[in-house]
Amino acid sequence: MHIHIDHLKKHYGRTRAVDDVSFTFSSGEIVGFVGPNGAGKSTTMRIIATLEEPTSGDVFLDGISVVEEPDKAHRLIGYVPDTLPSHRDISVHEYLDFFARAYGIGAATRKKVVESIEEFTNLLGIRDKNLNALSKGMKNRVSVARALVHDPAVLIMDEPAAGLDPRARIELRELLKVLSGQGKAILISSHILTELAEICTAAVIIERGKILRAGSLAHILTADLPHRTVLIRTLDEPELLHQHLLLQPNIEAARRIDHTVEADVAGGEEACCALLAQLVRSGYRVVEFHQQRAGLEELFMNVTRGEVQ
Amino acid sequence: MKAVRFMDKFDDLLNPIAVKELRQAVKGRVIVSALTLFLLIQLSILLLTLSFGDRRTIEPASLYAGRGIFQILQNILLGACILLVPLYAGLRLAAERSDSNVDLLFISTLRPRCIIAGKLQASVVLILLIFSAxxxxxxxxxxxxxxxIPSIVLVLALDFLVVLLSTQGAIFLGTVPANIVLKLLLGLVGFGFLTILFSGTMEFSQELLRFGLGSHLDSVEFWLVAGAVAITLVAVIGLLFTWSVAIVSPPSSNRALPVRLYLLSFWLVTGGLAGLLAYYFRVPIPLYFWEWANLTLLCAQLLVVINEREQWGLRVRRTIPRRGWLRGPLFLLYSGSAGGVLFTVLLLVLTLALPRFTLEYWSDFFFSSSSRFLRDFDHRNALTLMLIALYTVDYCMLAVWLRNVLLGRIQAAYTWVLVLLLLGLGSALPWPLLFLFQNEELRMGRTNPWWQLSNPFSTIYTCVMESSGDKTVFRDMCPLFLGVLGLMLLLGCLPWMARQVRRFRPPEKESHPTASAGSYAPGAISPGA
Structure with a gap:
């Protein structure tokens, strides 16, 4: 399954909530959708989920347009909104059964489907509890179960971790990894960037409706850096290595940190490779050489300005 | 195995919303408590009536004992059904109609029609439950x-239809997206409507029982009237249903289309029925009912359509036909304010003109020489209807014109607020002006009616109720003046309409990415161009 967001625009009067957003992702990927409040994340997700219509542009799920064929798209999308289910007088099982009916799953298979979803999302123990008696974490699991009931190929999750305690967050993270392993394409928005960085394979950073960065996590975390920072440890005297590095033309700066040396290498990954080769050629016994990566949080702070429309 | 398969198939036919609603109703305490209370009240009142009631009417030997007790029971039944079920259905829907819940329904393959039908079906089951109790x-x-027996059956059938009507009315009010204040106001309006409906139905059914229906079952007149009442009730339920579906439909859909098609069918079917009854009984009264019902609906419709969007989203535009001759009539039926205004004004003109033409052309048939009163009533009725229609058109089009020409910043969705403001201003402003410039005449109660022209209430009263000679010119000229004003306003809005007509076309053929998965870089997220 390939999801192609194609020049999506959504204007509310003069406000451009989403301004020419395009990106692509596929099955098995978990894409973090990151941006400050009011950046256009929820609007984009609601358009993908067919709940809003774009001013122009479209979203294609393996070529199926969400604008032209919303009914077909419904079957492919599982949407987890940022609000939790709060119906009264209905148990978890009845709630899931209702959505299974709503997706047209026949009586012959419905019972099995709902039970397997309950088992998968660890809801079997609370299936007869009323929804309004559940904790936030449990409601969140119900919300994910509801989105999975028709076995969608794409999962759109709008702030699913908001307000969850650490345990519930870890459970959600594990669940997402399993779902990604099953081949589902997942687009998830969250403000907890450290956690997103742990589970996402790719990220899209958006602000004022425009994409600032998009790509695989490894790529966007290193793409725009003016230099690479590498951490080097050898079996030799660290001060010797420090002095050697300072003499190299492509080293911008070098610092001693205990038994290691941290160096800012001008250029990209090629320059890092060249440096490692040069060190080995010079007779240094290198035991550790790794590139320091900026975190998603750091990147987010660098590329966004916190502006709202 | 066959039985299991049959049950599965039956289960698949059930409306998911109805199943959910009934599950919640059974689990909730409201319905069980109300039903138990209802049975207890019924039993107690019956026992009290039989023990301490008027002996002449309740003694078994009395000729009216059955009717007396039936009316008491009917009071309880109708009171319980007309209050409990609509309130339950309407309040639940209003509470559920938060953005998130409605979103969840739309993300599934359920259609808006299915959602409203499910709510109505669940209510029907509850009504039947109470009726069976x-x-x-x-x-x-x-x-x-x-x-x-026929009287019991027919009165119960009428009660059922009335309860169904009030329930659908409550569901409709529950779908209206509003804040808590407006919801409370709507609730009050709904409650008032239910009270009127309850007392009206009780009065009507008591008359029917006194009249005795059993002996009239073989008369054509009886079935004509009964059929007309039933069809009208069902038609109004259908109209409320269509409105509710339109309200819960996504804004990006062509939600006005089913409403306008239904309104047109309602107009035609009820018109045909009214014509048939008027012809059969040789009286114009059915036509008057038809005029009033449709005029009220169309005036409300005009107030709604002026708030509709002025351009169409991709989803709707892609359904607009490319052939010009087909686009013309569809412009009137598709969502969109200009098309809605034209459609409504056209139907308003026909609603006023057709009965007038019929009654004038066949006046000897409908008005016998002795019916001077009816002729006089006919004139006043026609004048009232015309003035109501003209004022509605004038105020609505004035608001549209003002919004477009002077107040470009006001969103189309709030045009109704502008209409209400203008109406309030137009009704209140003449009084201080009269106080300033016609103080003496105001005290004597002899003001020139032209000063009150912007006030529809005063003008309609003057034209219809006051028959003094000095008001004759005003009575004759006022509709003409309002008509010319309406026409000028419509002409003033012509550029606004033309803009929408120009926009009403399918999008240029776009080249979409094909369905081939291989057209995208596999496994890698990529920012678009």
């Missing part, structure tokens, strides 16, 4: 005197 007591009344 009443059945043993109703049977008891038949054992007494003064009542026949």
């Amino acid at each position: 009443c059945a043993p007591f109703m049977t008891f009344t038949y054992l007494l005197r003064g009542l026949d």
Whole structure:
């Protein structure tokens, strides 16, 4: 399954909530959708989920347009909104059964489907509890179960971790990894960037409706850096290595940190490779050489300005 | 195995919303408590009536004992149904109609029609449950005197339709997206409507029982009237249903289309029925009912359509036909304010003109020489209807014109607020002006009616109720003036309409990415161009 967001625009009067957003992702990927409040994340997700219509542009799920064929798209999308289910007088099982009916799953298979979803999302123990008696974490699991009931190929999750305690967050993270392993394409928005960085394979950073960065996590975390920072440890005297590095033309700066040396290498990954080769050629016994990566949080702070429309 | 398969198939046919609603109703305490309370009240009132009631009417030997007790039971049944079920259905829907819940329904493959139908079906089951709880007591009344089976059946059928109407009305009010204040106001309006409906139905059914229906079952007149009442009730339920579906439909859909098609069908069917009854009984009264019902609906419709969008989203535009001759009539039916205004004004003109033409052309048929009163009533009725229609058109089009020409920043969705402001201003402003410039005449109660022209209430009263000679010119000229004003306003809005007509076309053919998965870089997220 390939999801192609194609020049999506959504204007509310003069406000451009989403301004020419395009990106692509596929099955098995978990894409973090990151941006400050009011950046256009929820609007984009609601358009993908067919709940809003774009001013122009479209979203294609393996070529199926969400604008032209919303009914077909419904079957492919599982949407987890940022609000939790709060119906009264209905148990978890009845709630899931209702959505299974709503997706047209026949009586012959419905019972099995709902039970397997309950088992998968660890809801079997609370299936007869009323929804309004559940904790936030449990409601969140119900919300994910509801989105999975028709076995969608794409999962759109709008702030699913908001307000969850650490345990519930870890459970959600594990669940997402399993779902990604099953081949589902997942687009998830969250403000907890450290956690997103742990589970996402790719990220899209958006602000004022425009994409600032998009790509695989490894790529966007290193793409725009003016230099690479590498951490080097050898079996030799660290001060010797420090002095050697300072003499190299492509080293911008070098610092001693205990038994290691941290160096800012001008250029990209090629320059890092060249440096490692040069060190080995010079007779240094290198035991550790790794590139320091900026975190998603750091990147987010660098590329966004916190502006709202 | 066959039985299991049959049950599975039956289960698949059930509306998911109805199943959910009934599950919640069974689990919730409201319905169970209300039903138990209802049975207790019924039993207590029956026992109290039989023990301490007026002996002449309740004694088994009395000729009216059955009817008396039936009316008491009907009061309880209708009171319980008309309050409990609509309130339950309407309040639940209003509470559920938060963004998130409605979103969840739309993300599934359920259609808006299915959502509203499910709510109505669940209510029907509850109504039947309450009716069945009443059945043993109703049977008891038949054992007494003064009542026949057809009367019981027909009155119960009428009650059922009325309860269904009020429930659908409550569901409609529940779908209206509003804040808590507006919801409370709507609730009050709904409650008032239910009270009027309850007392009206009770009065009407008591008359029917007194009249005795059993002996009229073989008369054509009886079935004509009964059929007309039933069809009208069902048609109004259908109209409320269509409105509710339109409100819960996504804004990006062509939600006005089913409403306008239904309105047109309603107009035609009820018009045909009214014509048939008027012809059969040789009286114009059915036509008057038809005029009033449709004029009220169309005026409300005009107030709604002026708030509609002025351009179409991709989803709707892609359904606009490319052939010009087909686009013309569809412009009137598709969502969109200009098309809505034209459609409504056209139907308003026909609603006013057709009965007038019929009654004038066949006046000897409808008005016998002795019916001077009816002729006079006909003139006043026509004048009232015309003035209401003209004022509605004038105020609505004035608001549209003002919004477009002077106040470009006001969103189309709030045009109705502008209409209400203008109406308030137009109704209130003449009084201080009269106080300043016509103080003496104001005190004497002899003001020039032209000063009150912007006030529809005063003008309609003057034209219809006051028959003094000095008001004749005003009565004759006022509709003409309002008509010319309406025409000028419509002309003033012509650029606004033309803009929408120009926009009403399918999008240029776009080249979409094909369905081939291989057209995208596999496994890698990529920012678009």
